[in-house]
Amino acid sequence: MYKYKLAHKFTLILSLLIILMLTTGMQKPNNNFNGNIFKNIYIEQINVGKLKVNEAKEIIEKKYSPKTIYIKYNDKTWTINPSDIDLDYNIDDAVKKAYSYTRSDSKFENIKRKCDLEINKPYNIDLLATYNEYKLSKIISTIQEQINKNVQQATIQISDSGQITTTPSKEGIEVDISSLKEQIYDMIKSKSLKDIQLPIKIIKPTITTEHVKSINSVLGQFSTSFNDHSARGSNIYVAGKSTSDILIMPSDLFSYNKATGARTWSNGYKTAKVIVGGRYINGEGGGVCQVSTTIYNAALISGLDIVEVHNHTYPSHYVAKGRDAAVSYGYIDLKFKNNFAHPIYIKNIVSNGAITSKIYGHSKDREKLYIKTQESRDKDNIIVKTYRVFLGEENNKIREELVSENKYKIKK
Template sequence: MSEDTTVKRKGSFKSKRNGVILIIAIIIIAFALKQFTSKKLYNGKIAQNIYIEDVNISNLTKQDALDTINAKYPVKNLNLSYDNKEYTIEAKDVDLSYNTKQLVDDAYNLTRKKSYFSNIITYISTKFGGHDYIIEAYYNEDKLDEQIGQVSKQINKDYVDATISVSSGITVKESQSGLKCDDEANKKSIKKAYKEKNYKTIALKVDVIQPRVKTEDVQSIDTVLGSYSTTFNAGQYERSYNIALALSRCSGTVIMPGETFSYNDATGPRIVSNGFKYASVIVAGDYQDAPGGGVCQGSTTLFNAVLLSGLDITQVRNHSKTPAYVSRGRDAMVNDGDSDFKFTNNFDHPVYISTYAGAGRASAQIYGSSKDKVGVSIKTTTFTYSGLPGAKTYRTITKDGKSETTQIYTAVYRD
């Protein structure tokens, strides 16, 4: 046998042996892949090292994983509390839910949604690197607002201003603070609880609303600062009714230091739907019937009481015709347009309006603190302007021995 033949036989044997090894290796790899595929990759369970929040759902079926997550993070009703009382927002009333089923589906499909070899790579990467999911809360925003509003209605309370009555001496009715739920802040707390799946009772944020006029404010009111009265024909029922209605809407008002009182705001528009009746009014220098006839006598009566109290007159004007119930320069015309009677409390303490009309007499008193009481004198001078009668009104205020005179207004009348 030649040397070449021996080499060829040895090479052939080696090739066959390598082929056998390759086939065996392929068989082993195929078997291993089959085993891996059936027992690890496509075994009906979630891959390894996968978490939803802090729950390890590795090697669980979808249903087992869902049950485990729902047991750890169930949808619950949320309790709110204020002043030792509890209020509940039920999950069903706001359509509260968590996306746990979707997350379990996503976790299950993580190593199944791509090609076979891509899924193997994902499996290996997940096994050693892990994969985390965060649960999200879903709810109906409008329904949540409605539930928060219903809770707020049970807690909210209007504040009550202190008032006084002067029928028989000066009596103080105490003020009461109010309550107002901070719906926006409470909603943020609720949404945070849903997001974090934290169902501890939430302490509601409720603001205490202080009254505009407190008890200690009106306790300083102890005297009459100014008063005035006018007369009217009680037989004119509609006009008498309007005077009484307008003044009744002013009576009982407390004006704090720095605040401005508006007669028009207090009485409201002179229309039938606001309670006023048709009666004679001056329009463009002539008399005609309109809703609210007589309210100017109310404003005039109040104006003179304010004038005598020393309060700051901030808006006043005269009628086009001289009214019968007061002298020139002492009237205060109002309408629903640009004419209003306003005054500002320039004192250090609150003032109180007391007004009344009945039996042919309209009266107004301004009550306040004796510490604010000043001496007041009124002077009216008459003049003629283009043949028309006019008057200038001056007020002198004396306080601490010092007097100061100011002009209140200049009035010109058609007659």
């Protein structure tokens, strides 16, 4: 029985080959789509063999007509109609391709294809989904405008009198564009359109309400005096303001030069005496080292991690030896790190010929310590070692650290 069926199928194929070969050159390709699609041809795994073009199109459209996409978030719903993004599965092209598969310009190719189809080698055509990317992006941008909310960092402001004012932080919301587009792309590609829950990202503030609320006391402060009615005094006001009201988060670094920027006329600085190469000359920004020194001592007393500090060529008149912090924009800087678990806040108060720098923070971070210096002489130099001594609850010394070793020239 099996041999009979095999022989019968072989006979049919042979007969088909003979007929097709005999008619080669006698027929022209039929492109009016009036006939039937050849057997064993599929579109998206749906058998459209032996059907007319309009019949095949009707069957495919019943399952694969583009549908509306609904994007939902809370009580909001956005609709994307197929026409909004020019979504098309190109069913007409697929059906015509199915019809024309055995009606190509090459008769021999047609014979080969028909033979394959006759012996149950089906041919499947995938629908090609196309859409307008620009129009889709424009719709998503509209959704973004309605949903996205900027993150709000908590803020803190401390007045000269020490009054603390804070504003709370708020989380930000933004549409996860990559995730949304990927879902839409996958749905279009798989031709399975369904509702989408709008993917969003919650943007956490880096400065939270808890951070600013933790600042409740002065960790350390230091003051120096100056001539209020001078160019140097004017520079101290400018530098004091630019390095004040700065919040430094845990593990972050404070850079004096970064806070002030270049000490130029355009930034409000005047010409005053500065030390260059061991000599006093007129230069822009004279006086800024007194501000850096004042801040340095407040940081030193607060127990902050001193990362970079330099002394002047000669001892300063406004602070003890070993306690100064020379700065020069682009060359040497004052840097310290917030080594506490809570943020700190720098507040400078410049008034009536005095500058006071206060470091605010959490009361639990306050250290009991004192600063000591050891002075010695080396030919024409004064050597000063600056130490920070930390104390326990009963004022017993816990540890001692060398902060800096300073070398000053002796004036002759």
